[in-house]
Amino acid sequence: MQRRDEKRMVVSRIYTPPGFEVTTIPCDGTRALWKQKSIELFKQKREYDCSPYSFKYEKMDINAIRIQDKPKSQKQLISRDVGQLIDNKRPNGLSSKDILKEDVLNNESFMQRMKNEKQFQSNKLGHTGSGSTDKAQTNGRPHKPGIHERLTNIYERVLVVDNASMAREVVSKLTNQYRHLIHACDTEVAKIEVKEETPIDHGEITCFSIYSGPEADFGNGKSCIWVDVLDGGGRDLLHEFAPFFESPDIKKVWHNYSFDNHVIENYGISVSGFHADTMHMARLWDSSRRINGGYSLEALTGDQKVMRGAEPCYKELIGKVSMKNIFGKKKVKKDGSEGKLTTIAPVEELQREAREPWICYSALDAISTLQLYKSLESQLSKMPWNMDGKPVLKKSMFDFYLEYWQPFGEILVRMETEGMLVDRAYLAVTEKVAKAEQEVAASRFRKWASRYCPDAKYMNVGSDTQLRQLLFGGICNSKDPLVTLPEVKTFKVPNVDKVIEEGKKTPTKFCDIKLCSIRVDLPVETYTASGWPSVSGDALKTLARKISSEYVVNDAAGSQLDDVVFDDSETMTDEDLESKELSVVENEDESGHVGNLRRFQTPEEGIEACHAISSLCELCSIDSLISNFILPLQSSNLSGKSGRVHCSLNINTETGRLSARRPNLQNQPALEKDRYKIRQAFIAAPGNSLIVADYGQLELRVLAHLANCKSMLDAFKAGGDFHSRTAVNMYPHIREAIEKKRVLLEWYPQPGEDKPPVPLLKDAFASERRKAKMLNFSIAYGKTPVGLSRDWKVSVAEAKETVNLWYKERKEVLKWQQARKKEAREDGRVHTLLGRARVFPSLTDASSSLRGHVERAAINTPVQGSAADVAMCAMLEISKNNRLKELGWKLLLQVHDEVILEGPTESAEVAKAKPFGGKNFLKVDLAVDAKCAQNWYSAK
DNA sequence: TAAGATAGCGCC
């Protein structure tokens, strides 16, 4: 990042043809320098597909543009709903609400229910009542009277440990007499915002409980221990238990191990002896519980189907009860009546003031966890383990758990602990640049919009509703033509000009603006699910393109023309492909408008609209980069004391992939589209380097293996560019060209050669290769010819023809896919390579959209899930590798087909050769590309 | 006021 005086920053802007991005290039040099930079930028962005480009050289002084008093103000003032989780603020007891990790789990299950309802909406509508059964299961029971009495029964079985001598006695029993038992543990933690903060270096343990099963007796027949570390002996008491927690031989079972591990390790105790995480076991047992109940301890132990594997001695006690059900109080409204909201007092307060029920609540967590473990162990043990379709001799899915997911669970926790080092200074600079560029774009758009609607000057350009109003006001809903968007609508926006309303003395924080339609007949590209025109970036770009094709023949008036020809490049993203396809100018213009709107009156008006809309796209994309990546990565909520960012890695997907949360490090902007090079902010510590290793076409290789497809296996065996080979297979004329040596499939420059003797396939038959590539990806997802025809802007018949070309040489794939659909229909489940199952709802009376979804999922899950299995095996190998361990290399992150390691620079080259060794279950070789660098951006 | 709903966008 070059040093620049922000206050006097001057930028120049390039305009790609209307409908494409407007790019601002900071530049304080000459025009020649600017041009050079522009070309570099475009080479980098690989936007080679739409020439001639029009560049407009335009100097702008940032200072000249009024930077509004932090548009942030609006974002901050308006209520923020954190990720659809229940927002429970508890800054040191200031708020009356509280939250524990279980609540997050509950919320998670809720989200999953919600998501499911959305996803399978049509199905649920057809089956009355099915939507409410979950609620009755999880919430209904605890409301029954008697819950407190039953909790009290627990109290008699719990040994309360609140002094050192008692602790020592108990620990002695745990580490000697009872060391062979399986112990369930659970902690209660205060002073942490579970859904915002990483548990690493956050939170304080107030108490913990250990249950070792009915055969343990810690005195007076009490088999459960509850340890008070809030008052009493405080944290010294916790340290008394270090020998227990740290012993690798004493088996410990947890529900959501990751959280408890981190909070305990915050006290300098390194937890060992991880035996099982009941959440992972439950997910292995049934990955579709997100549809029905979720994976919270409460939901699992409250479900008879889950618990039926437990022996009577583990069943006698009741399942977990959530805090809300024990300690939740209805908020009292001002008038004294009972409100709808439930609040929970802070953990510390409950522990001090509601001691007895609190102890029961907390002890019940450990007890329930062990019950759950016993039940799941028994149930998983009854499930035979089939690997790659063949039974593994005398082994069950519980063996699978112990062999794979148990060590994997431990790896994930280590990775979370490690975290990634983030260069905050870099992000801070980037943030400023991004905000400045955003302002430039915003004011351009506002200026244009306010010509049509004066109040648009103050509109919130980040609000899709307001944008829709401005651009499409008056339009009919595509689903219900009787409903129309009003011509004028009022919105509340921050009162930036401090207008004082009549009868008021001081300016209010907000004021109303009236947004009217620009009243121009714009073609509508796509509609949202609810029937209104979409204002997504994609839709807007298409819109701008359509306007330009109508009004602009060649180029924006007065701008300089520069013809730029760029080389084709090796790594095109799918996005590139898409825009390339979309860039075909369309002539048809079916707008959904009825009546009295006008067209743009002059070409200039059209051009300006294009530019304004381009600015809008730019502004939105910058905004999303800032708020999704640049800002959160700098937050101390997500990083520990060392400044490293610790995401949470979860096995919580239907297919067995990992997901990352708080922050989601798996969706950091990819290289090509990363205009602020955010990946450069992920760096290695001084003296260290990063290794980024990824599998090439992992999922396609998995598909080739699963379907046993000769054509694909051969192509992978031959190596080189897989997509080109696919194209050769599909199109006879390409095959002929290859055979007659008119084009080359691949070319590796020999000394003395600087260009290939004949054109390369990917240049000569670029569009065919593109289609082949898209098909390669789409087929595994079950994309339909209709979807492809929409992407490619061709008729369905044509798309279907292309799809048939693909399948012609890959009949095994078609056969395999049909077999998976049949399996999903008849057995209600499909399997991955290592034998994990994904169950589907019954399709007998499902709606066709649900059926379609299930069928596509059925053909995708084995591919995606098996790829996840392969990636997991690779990670297990890496963590088992002693050489890497000696050298000090550690896993940091996995992004589905890629892993990131960090270690000392001097051994980087040695380590680079290591990743992804180990056993390959597939019939195809796996291609691994490993690079080493100082940051994530350079290592790709 | 807080929760749900909707739209949109980032990744593989």
Added chain:
DNA sequence: AAAGGGCGCTATCTTA
């Protein structure tokens, strides 16, 4: 009628 699998996150708007 719709028509690509799997995720997490943010912002705005509506509703209770």
